[in-house]
Amino acid sequence: MIDIEDRLTFDERSTVDYILALRKRWADTVYPALAQEYRTSGAPARTVEEAAGRLRELSLYPWYSHLERVQQKMLWRSAGDAVISRRADLIDQLNASEGAGGTLTLDPELDLPGWYTDFDIHLQPGGFFSDDLSAYVYEFGARIVMLRDNDGYKFHRLFAETALPDLPSAARVVDIGCGFGKSTRPLAARYPDAEIIGVDLAAPGLRLAHAEAEAEGTAISYVQGDGRATGLQDGSCDVVTGTMVLHEMPAQAVRETIREAARLLRPGGALRFLEFQPTGEPFRDATIFEHAERNNEPFFHDLFASDLLESCREAGLTEPSWSPFDERNHGVSPGGWGERREWHFPWAVLAATKPEN
Numbered sequence: 001m002i003d004i005e006d007r008l009t010f011d012e013r014s015t016v017d018y019i020l021a022l023r024k025r026w027a028d029t030v031y032p033a034l035a036q037e038y039r040t041s042g043a044p045a046r047t048v049e050e051a052a053g054r055l056r057e058l059s060l061y062p063w064y065s066h067l068e069r070v071q072q073k074m075l076w077r078s079a080g081d082a083v084i085s086r087r088a089d090l091i092d093q094l095n096a097s098e099g100a101g102g103t104l105t106l107d108p109e110l111d112l113p114g115w116y117t118d119f120d121i122h123l124q125p126g127g128f129f130s131d132d133l134s135a136y137v138y139e140f141g142a143r144i145v146m147l148r149d150n151d152g153y154k155f156h157r158l159f160a161e162t163a164l165p166d167l168p169s170a171a172r173v174v175d176i177g178c179g180f181g182k183s184t185r186p187l188a189a190r191y192p193d194a195e196i197i198g199v200d201l202a203a204p205g206l207r208l209a210h211a212e213a214e215a216e217g218t219a220i221s222y223v224q225g226d227g228r229a230t231g232l233q234d235g236s237c238d239v240v241t242g243t244m245v246l247h248e249m250p251a252q253a254v255r256e257t258i259r260e261a262a263r264l265l266r267p268g269g270a271l272r273f274l275e276f277q278p279t280g281e282p283f284r285d286a287t288i289f290e291h292a293e294r295n296n297e298p299f300f301h302d303l304f305a306s307d308l309l310e311s312c313r314e315a316g317l318t319e320p321s322w323s324p325f326d327e328r329n330h331g332v333s334p335g336g337w338g339e340r341r342e343w344h345f346p347w348a349v350l351a352a353t354k355p356e357n
């Protein structure tokens, strides 16, 4: 597979490096300076709302929030330019994907929901679904968004290794909102004998996911579909999982996705979603809540305002829980996120079990 980063011109490389450095300094220098100004500006806030009010009074706040949004826009511009100028080669590669025995099932009639198509999620122009090249742009951009710390899919591998149960060999695992397969291929590595299915609304993502899996020699079934109604059989799956997908849906759609996951699971099967949760520290949480506006995440607040443990129970699942997830070292970390000087996402795993009859 062509890795676009191997083909960048000197100018393109310089631009990408500049944006990456800007993002790193925003996270490890500007954010701690903002936190320090907050600490010296008065007693700690007791609620997120109070902390958000205090945040807006700080002298560093306009600089901090401007930088977060502007570097995200710069990122998509440079990733988009780099991808579009290599369109022909990249499209050829999507069309020539076979070898590992995986499948790609697209549904041109699939009705994409308005809440999905109406927003440029993460500020990516045209979103993830609108053009054959959208997934290449997203794949490139996501490396920078994660500050290159997720190169090699480190977070996703940690999730597969520490959050998911051991399974018998003839198992079936479904990845809802699989995107371009960044979350799905680590599942195939974790369960080499299992049937792995990736479901996503976006055809461009699935086409790239399929091409990359085939090139790598990993047989995965990719299906265009809605996580709320996958069309898979009742009780046919051992694990239903998803990473970074629930926060992109409105509250009602998240509940429907949990109900669908419960329907798909066999007795004893496991639901596992990697998402974000508030840390309980008002200042930290206020900056995370505001990320929603600055990064065009229209449903981020729905996730934080929803009681997904209750949604799991309503769907007939037992033992629902949220566990903090440390993406740097240990994966699932029941002890909490710990002190973090730099800005970071408070990753968390939603877990629940389908009862044995």
Ligand SMILES: C[S@@+](CC[C@H](N)C(=O)[O-])C[C@H]1O[C@@H](n2cnc3c(N)ncnc32)[C@H](O)[C@@H]1O
Residues within 6 Å of the ligand: 116, 128, 176, 177, 178, 179, 180, 181, 182, 183, 199, 200, 201, 202, 205, 225, 226, 227, 228, 242, 243, 244, 245, 248, 249, 253
């Ligand atoms: C932030 S991406 C995460 C992709 C991948 N799981 C990862 O970790 O890189 C969210 C994905 O969820 C998909 N998505 C959003 N709502 C969905 C739904 N109702 N059904 C299926 N896919 C959905 C989007 O198209 C997108 O590919």
